[in-house]
Structure formats: structure tokens, C-alpha cells
Amino acid sequence: MGESTTGSTGISPAAFQRAPGVADWRVTATGPQAVFIAESLADAAGLVAPVVAAAERCGILPDIDVRPEGVIVRVPPRDPQGIPARAPEFAALVSQAASERHLAADPSRIQSIGVYVAEHSRADARPFFLAALGYDALGDTDAADPLRSGPQLAFNPISGDVAGRGRTHFDVFVPADQARSRVDAALSAGGRLADDSHAPMWWSLASPDNHGVDIASWTDTYDG
Known part of the structure; x- marks a missing residue:
């Protein structure tokens, strides 16, 4: 794929899924997405700061949806050239942070x-x-x-x-x-x-x- 407007090379959904550390994630029409199940709003909110830190590290602008039942993290499509090249790195960091906080991923809820x-x-x-x-x-x-x-x-x-x-x-x-x-x-x-x-x-x-x-x-x- 071509060079993106942000200076990085976009990748395809299949390339994203082949990257290491993204087993919790899937790609829908709204971009790469993961759902992490929580037992309370406080538990869910605890993932926000690590997501922000990962986003700043990787230059990603994610959407974060925090509910008492869990957290939805998406990398929305912002560039016609494809998924940001560092999106897999971002996804892996978020999954690691969720695991450390005992927030299990549930791919069946992704849509x-x-x-x-x-x-x-x-x-x-x-x-x-x-x-x-x-x-x-x-x-x-x-x-x-x-x-x-x-x-x-x-x-x-x-x-x-x-x-x-x-x-x-x-x-x-x-x-x-x-x-x-x-x-x-x-x-x-x-x-x-x-x-x-x-x-x-x-x-x-x-x-x-x-x-x-x-x-x-x-x-x-x-x-x-």
C-alpha cells in the first residue's frame, strides 16, 4: 500500500492480524478493535491511562469506550492508505496492559x-x-x-x-x-x-x- 498522509505506510487488515501480539483484536468496518471485559466501571476505567500512553508512544488516535461491563478500544479509519503501520504495536501494548489488570478479551463481542x-x-x-x-x-x-x-x-x-x-x-x-x-x-x-x-x-x-x-x-x- 502507498505512503500515508502522516508519513507512515498503511497496512491491510490481514497484515494487521498477522502481526504478533494482536490475538485479542479483529478488524471491522470501523478499524482494528478489541473488547476487554470488566467487573466494574472502576476496573474498566483503569485501562484508559495505559491506552493513552500506548497511543502517544505509537502515534495512534484511538477511540475508547468505557462501560461498567468492559472497555472497547478501536483504531478508527482516519487515512485512506490503510491501518496505521504502528497499530499492531499499539494493540499489543493495550492487550498487555489489559492482561496485567485481569481484563479478559472477548473477540465474540467485537462488531x-x-x-x-x-x-x-x-x-x-x-x-x-x-x-x-x-x-x-x-x-x-x-x-x-x-x-x-x-x-x-x-x-x-x-x-x-x-x-x-x-x-x-x-x-x-x-x-x-x-x-x-x-x-x-x-x-x-x-x-x-x-x-x-x-x-x-x-x-x-x-x-x-x-x-x-x-x-x-x-x-x-x-x-x-
């Missing part, structure tokens, strides 16, 4: 959720959603929460559609080693397999009343 807004081919729904949600435009077709706490939206036209009707579905990005179990759980809960022709990159599911959900795992293994 990011996007909303795929399908719109009539002659409509432009993005300005409405930007205004209604207070989101920022992202690229030519997407929208994102400026604080990265809400789901990212993608806008794409429906081909052969009917004017006045939009169809929207959720994209749920999970680790590659968790995708099949998530699909099976959704099917056991009454879902229907709409399309598995792209599996194991993603499965298209439908709820009992045909609301769409794509379970996607390709971001965890992409090596482009």
Missing part, C-alpha cells in the same frame, strides 16, 4: 454496525439524513457520526426500483471467526437466508417480515 440506505435512483436522501442525524458527509456516498459513536450510513440507488419507496438494511461487521455462529444464531431466531453466494465474505439474511441484515466478515481478512 460494528452500518445502515445501508437504498434509495430511488433519482432521489438523493443523503442531505436529509445528514441534517436529521447531525452527521458529516463521508466520501461521495456515505455519512458518519463526527464522534464515531453512531452507525455509519451508506447510500446507494436501487436499480429497477419503484418511485417513492426506499429499502434499507443493516450491515453487521463481525470477526471472521465469529461470522458463521452469528448467522446460525439469526437463522435459529426466525431469520431466513436470502443469499449466501458471497459467503464467507457476507451472508444476506431477512427477518420473519423481510427486514434485511447482512452479516459481513470480509473486513477482518482483506489483504488488498
Whole structure:
């Protein structure tokens, strides 16, 4: 991959996953992510200072979500050239700090959720959603929460559609080693397999009343 705007070389999700010390981490649509389970808010908050120290050491700008149940640490996508080259080093330092504090990693809880807004081919729904949600435009077709706490939206036209009707579905990005179990759980809960022709990159599911959900795992293994 090319030279990033910060002067370092970006790496792919697969290259990140091959690095040493990142077994706790997976890559979703919102970048490398780890979830560390805690028994109290104080225990969870104890990981914040080590994460900040690791971030300053490695030149990373992470997102830290602290809850009584645990801590979510992400390296959000800030550079089109890829994941920062020092992200694996940062991830390893955070995992080490979590282990020292007896905060166990739980990769099964890693995920990011996007909303795929399908719109009539002659409509432009993005300005409405930007205004209604207070989101920022992202690229030519997407929208994102400026604080990265809400789901990212993608806008794409429906081909052969009917004017006045939009169809929207959720994209749920999970680790590659968790995708099949998530699909099976959704099917056991009454879902229907709409399309598995792209599996194991993603499965298209439908709820009992045909609301769409794509379970996607390709971001965890992409090596482009």
C-alpha cells in the first residue's frame, strides 16, 4: 500500500492480524478493535491511562469506550492508505496492559454496525439524513457520526426500483471467526437466508417480515 498522509505506510487488515501480539483484536468496518471485559466501571476505567500512553508512544488516535461491563478500544479509519503501520504495536501494548489488570478479551463481542440506505435512483436522501442525524458527509456516498459513536450510513440507488419507496438494511461487521455462529444464531431466531453466494465474505439474511441484515466478515481478512 502507498505512503500515508502522516508519513507512515498503511497496512491491510490481514497484515494487521498477522502481526504478533494482536490475538485479542479483529478488524471491522470501523478499524482494528478489541473488547476487554470488566467487573466494574472502576476496573474498566483503569485501562484508559495505559491506552493513552500506548497511543502517544505509537502515534495512534484511538477511540475508547468505557462501560461498567468492559472497555472497547478501536483504531478508527482516519487515512485512506490503510491501518496505521504502528497499530499492531499499539494493540499489543493495550492487550498487555489489559492482561496485567485481569481484563479478559472477548473477540465474540467485537462488531460494528452500518445502515445501508437504498434509495430511488433519482432521489438523493443523503442531505436529509445528514441534517436529521447531525452527521458529516463521508466520501461521495456515505455519512458518519463526527464522534464515531453512531452507525455509519451508506447510500446507494436501487436499480429497477419503484418511485417513492426506499429499502434499507443493516450491515453487521463481525470477526471472521465469529461470522458463521452469528448467522446460525439469526437463522435459529426466525431469520431466513436470502443469499449466501458471497459467503464467507457476507451472508444476506431477512427477518420473519423481510427486514434485511447482512452479516459481513470480509473486513477482518482483506489483504488488498
